[in-house]
Amino acid sequence: MEKRYLLAPGPTAIPPEVLLKMAEPIIHHRNPLFEEVLEEVRENLKYLFGSKNEVLIFASSGTGAMESAVTNTLSPGDKAICIRSGKFGERWANICKAYGVETINIDLPWGEELDVADVEKALKGNPDCKAVYMQATETSTGAMFPVKEVAGIVKNYPDTILVVDGITGIGVFELPQDEWHIDVLVGGSQKALMLPPGLSFAGVSDKAWEFNKKSKLPKFYFNWAKELTNLQKNQTNFTPAISLIIGLRESLKMIKAEGLENVYRRIDGLARATREGAKALGLKIFAKNPSPAVTAICAPEGIDGQAIYKTLWKKYGVTGAGGQDQLKGKIFRIATLGYADKYDVITAISALEFTLRDLGYKFEMGAGVAKAVDVLKDM
Amino acid sequence: MEKRYLLAPGPTAIPPEVLLKMAEPIIHHRNPLFEEVLEEVRENLKYLFGSKNEVLIFASSGTGAMESAVTNTLSPGDKAICIRSGKFGERWANICKAYGVETINIDLPWGEELDVADVEKALKGNPDCKAVYMQATETSTGAMFPVKEVAGIVKNYPDTILVVDGITGIGVFELPQDEWHIDVLVGGSQKALMLPPGLSFAGVSDKAWEFNKKSKLPKFYFNWAKELTNLQKNQTNFTPAISLIIGLRESLKMIKAEGLENVYRRIDGLARATREGAKALGLKIFAKNPSPAVTAICAPEGIDGQAIYKTLWKKYGVTGAGGQDQLKGKIFRIATLGYADKYDVITAISALEFTLRDLGYKFEMGAGVAKAVDVLKDM
Numbered sequence: 001m002e003k004r005y006l007l008a009p010g011p012t013a014i015p016p017e018v019l020l021k022m023a024e025p026i027i028h029h030r031n032p033l034f035e036e037v038l039e040e041v042r043e044n045l046k047y048l049f050g051s052k053n054e055v056l057i058f059a060s061s062g063t064g065a066m067e068s069a070v071t072n073t074l075s076p077g078d079k080a081i082c083i084r085s086g087k088f089g090e091r092w093a094n095i096c097k098a099y100g101v102e103t104i105n106i107d108l109p110w111g112e113e114l115d116v117a118d119v120e121k122a123l124k125g126n127p128d129c130k131a132v133y134m135q136a137t138e139t140s141t142g143a144m145f146p147v148k149e150v151a152g153i154v155k156n157y158p159d160t161i162l163v164v165d166g167i168t169g170i171g172v173f174e175l176p177q178d179e180w181h182i183d184v185l186v187g188g189s190q191k192a193l194m195l196p197p198g199l200s201f202a203g204v205s206d207k208a209w210e211f212n213k214k215s216k217l218p219k220f221y222f223n224w225a226k227e228l229t230n231l232q233k234n235q236t237n238f239t240p241a242i243s244l245i246i247g248l249r250e251s252l253k254m255i256k257a258e259g260l261e262n263v264y265r266r267i268d269g270l271a272r273a274t275r276e277g278a279k280a281l282g283l284k285i286f287a288k289n290p291s292p293a294v295t296a297i298c299a300p301e302g303i304d305g306q307a308i309y310k311t312l313w314k315k316y317g318v319t320g321a322g323g324q325d326q327l328k329g330k331i332f333r334i335a336t337l338g339y340a341d342k343y344d345v346i347t348a349i350s351a352l353e354f355t356l357r358d359l360g361y362k363f364e365m366g367a368g369v370a371k372a373v374d375v376l377k378d379m
Numbered sequence: 380m381e382k383r384y385l386l387a388p389g390p391t392a393i394p395p396e397v398l399l400k401m402a403e404p405i406i407h408h409r410n411p412l413f414e415e416v417l418e419e420v421r422e423n424l425k426y427l428f429g430s431k432n433e434v435l436i437f438a439s440s441g442t443g444a445m446e447s448a449v450t451n452t453l454s455p456g457d458k459a460i461c462i463r464s465g466k467f468g469e470r471w472a473n474i475c476k477a478y479g480v481e482t483i484n485i486d487l488p489w490g491e492e493l494d495v496a497d498v499e500k501a502l503k504g505n506p507d508c509k510a511v512y513m514q515a516t517e518t519s520t521g522a523m524f525p526v527k528e529v530a531g532i533v534k535n536y537p538d539t540i541l542v543v544d545g546i547t548g549i550g551v552f553e554l555p556q557d558e559w560h561i562d563v564l565v566g567g568s569q570k571a572l573m574l575p576p577g578l579s580f581a582g583v584s585d586k587a588w589e590f591n592k593k594s595k596l597p598k599f600y601f602n603w604a605k606e607l608t609n610l611q612k613n614q615t616n617f618t619p620a621i622s623l624i625i626g627l628r629e630s631l632k633m634i635k636a637e638g639l640e641n642v643y644r645r646i647d648g649l650a651r652a653t654r655e656g657a658k659a660l661g662l663k664i665f666a667k668n669p670s671p672a673v674t675a676i677c678a679p680e681g682i683d684g685q686a687i688y689k690t691l692w693k694k695y696g697v698t699g700a701g702g703q704d705q706l707k708g709k710i711f712r713i714a715t716l717g718y719a720d721k722y723d724v725i726t727a728i729s730a731l732e733f734t735l736r737d738l739g740y741k742f743e744m745g746a747g748v749a750k751a752v753d754v755l756k757d758m
Contacts, residue, residue, distance in 0.1 A: 004404065006404070006405065006406075006407065008407050010618065011405050011407060011408070011618070011621060013404070013405070014404070014405050019401075019402040019403075019404075020402060022401065022402065022575075022622075023398040023399060023401065023402035024398075025383065025385070025392070025393070025398075026385065026390050026392070026393050026575055027385075028385065028387050028390060028698050028700075029390070029576075030700075031692065031698070058439075059438070059439050059440045059443075059576065059577050060437075060438050060439050060443065060600065061438045061600075061617040061618045061619070061620075062617075062618065063599075063600050063617045063618075064438075064439065064443075064600045064617075067599050067600045094599070095599050098597050098598065098599040098602075099597045099599070100597065188618075190618060190621075196401075196405055196620065196621050196622035196623070197408075197438065197618045197619065197620055197621055198438050198577045198620035198621075198622070198623060217597075218477050218478045218479065218596075218597065219477065220442075220446050220473070220474050220477040220478070221439065221440075221442050221443045221446045221601075222600075223477075238440040238441075238442045238443075239389065239390070239440045239441065239442075239567075239569060239576040240440070240576065241440075241575065241576055241577035241620070241623075242390060242569075242575050242576055242577075243401075243575035243577070244575070244577060244620075313410065319407050319410070321407075321409075
């Protein structure tokens with residue numbers, strides 16, 4: 001017998017009630033039964049995104065919605081600012097490059113904090129930049145970025161929109177789209193929404209819709225305007241990922257029942273316990289400003305981060321994640337977003353203790369879980 | 380109690396064993412458990428497509444793979460020939476237009492047969508055309524197109540590729556990609572593959588890969604070359620639709636166990652029984668060269684095709700499809716692809732008899748099912 005625990009930063013564990021809903025006989029998308037599903041999903045996505053506007057839904061990975069945020073707002077030869085400090089921040093610049101959009105890159109060492117003054121400076125120096133691209137939280141480093149502060153700057157530039165990759169942030173911490181003036185907020189299904197991968201989302205502000213009208217980059221599958229027209233009739237432009245949208249209805253219902261504020265508080269507590277538990281073992285947290293979504297923990301000197309990740313997974317049943325690209329071997333990651341509770345964190349920290357012991361690291365056995373339990377005791 | 384029967388041309392019914400596999404706890408895609416799934420899926424997709432080359436897998440609707448077939452082979456300003464005789468044939472031209480590819484359109488009245496001489500003529504008159512786009516079977520009209528014959532012509536043009544929308548054709552009738560010289564063969568999950576929508580496929584010939592090297596149209600999410608590099612390592616370029624790929628492993632296993640030739644024979648027999656059953660009720664089949672995937676049946680004079688489709692669905696539990704665009708009200712459709720057997724056809728024809736009676740059509744009650752049973756008796 002081997003019980004398995006999924007604490008990766010996507011895909012995340014799926015609640016059994018969501019899995020079973022998706023296992024019911026499929027229904028046709030051009031019929032009132034599905035339209036009813038979509039109507040409820042539309043309302044609850046607006047609640048999740050904190051927006052009065054429709055949240056567009058695509059059958060794709062999150063990257064598809066990221067691409068849509070570029071091709072539906074810009075034109076060939078446009079300039080944009082990309083804030084890069086990890087694998088996914090770099091993706092914005094890669095998408096821009098593929099579509100002939102010139103980028104001015106604000107490059108931070110991975111894991112560092114963003115100085116918002118750098119964004120203001122870049123905008124002043126390049127007033128013709130049509131967009132600023134950033135992450136809410138960078139999955140590869142476990143770092144948080146100051147979306148509210150950046151949005152507060154960009155909103156004063158009428159010819160520039162702020163596009164935020166919220167794939168690992170939405171439903172994890174506060175990201176109210178309308179209140180903060182986030183022009184495009186991109187999401188994905190396999191994170192806080194507790195679903196399999198295969199759905200992506202784009203929340204679009206009125207300002208971004210104005211950009212859409214003038215945008216000349218080519219698009220067909222990810223065409224916002226056509227998607228919106230259909231969505232307003234409880235339809236999608238192309239055949240939707242029906243089963244995932246049916247699962248989405250359930251997971252949104254669960255999030256709404258718990259209440260977003262409570263979800264944020266729960267995940268924040270779980271991440272805090274993860275960080276404190278790791279620190280009690282003498283480990284360092286990689287990101288200066290750590291995210292509640294995923295905790296990137298530095299491998300102790302002389303121990304390979306990939307060995308930690310693999311031992312956790314293979315021997316102790318806990319699937320976290322290793323480091324990506326330049327961080328491979330240097331960190332390992334434990335996620336706390338989505339369908340996670342305090343026992344998941346205690347499980348993860350105890351598995352980490354077993355793992356570190358196997359790899360020859362010296363520490364006081366039990367110190368990590370003791371600390372985690374202490375942090376979690378009032379949750 | 381109300382039992383429901385799904386006989387639509389996508390989504391099609393999903394076998395319970397596939398639904399239950401997809402309802403198991405999700406696994407992470409960057410780990411050997413998933414790589415093992417992908418390895419088996421890759422092999423069986425080659426069997427299904429009849430190709431020695433890798434079949435690329437995308438998390439998207441079928442239209443995403445259609446778009447990829449344009450953007451990964453052509454460059455801005457290229458010319459292409461589109462064979463149009465229905466909603467989906469028109470989609471090829473719409474995609475080309477969105478990406479600045481000029482099209483020469485061979486337009487047939489919907490439901491008519493293609494004269495392959497028209498393709499030869501178009502190619503001779505436009506030797507600079509880089510691609511010919513067509514459907515294997517047009518879902519909106521239930522018509523078959525002579526892919527083998529068109530491929531036999533296009534293969535003699537070294538600077539032109541043949542791109543076939545096989546979304547409703549693959550796994551329904553013979554479409555051996557390599558043997559027939561189909562350069563790009565596009566598929567989708569929600570048809571003969573008996574899965575929810577959300578996966579699309581592109582089989583790519585060596586000739587099409589040569590086109591890919593010179594192609595300059597922008598692409599990022601649907602980038603073939605990057606997808607191929609990853610697939611060869613049992614990975615995907617972006618987070619895959621994990622649960623659907625796990626379902627795909629099961630449905631491909633079922634198809635392989637039955638054997639493709641037997642699948643084709645079964646579906647052909649079911650479609651024949653559907654056509655003969657409808658004709659025995661005095662109804663006409665819309666397409667000159669009807670497809671085994673889906674039978675488009677003309678509404679009898681004075682009766683609205685949408686009323687037939689809706690009564691079938693609402694009152695008699697059988698979900699077929701109505702007519703689309705210019706055929707709305709004129710036809711209704713019953714599909715026989717995927718997870719369908721002889722009792723599904725008998726159910727559909729009997730539901731059709733109940734429906735026609737309700738709508739005041741005069742016919743001999745029981746004549747349709749009697750004919751269907753007769754056609755199916757030796758299956």
